[in-house]
Amino acid sequence: xxxxxxxxxxxxxxxxxxxxxxxxxxxxxxxxxxxxxxxxxxxxxxxxxxxxxxxxxxxxxxxxxxxxxxxxxxxxxxxxxx
Numbered sequence: 711x712x713x714x715x716x717x718x719x720x721x722x723x724x725x726x727x728x729x730x731x732x733x734x735x736x737x738x739x740x741x742x743x744x745x746x747x748x749x750x751x752x753x754x755x756x757x758x759x760x761x762x763x764x765x766x767x768x769x770x771x772x773x774x775x776x777x778x779x780x781x782x783x784x785x786x787x788x789x790x791x792x
């Protein structure tokens with residue numbers, strides 16, 4: 711038998727934080743949800759492309775470089791790069 715490898719996700723925290731996603735030609739208002747050490751979910755009226763790299767700036771919290779991993783229906787999943 712072959713052993714299955716399971717990738718566990720980091721524990722997620724329910725949050726609701728306001729911020730911005732910045733990049734070349736981008737300045738999007740976002741809200742951050744489902745925060746973990748490895749990434750988060752963002753919501754925005756703007757569209758994001760898979761593989762796009764943005765700087766997330768969370769009001770009164772700081773900033774982090776992030777890569778868009780999936781996107782659809784006003785939401786996107788991001789992975790932190792730093």
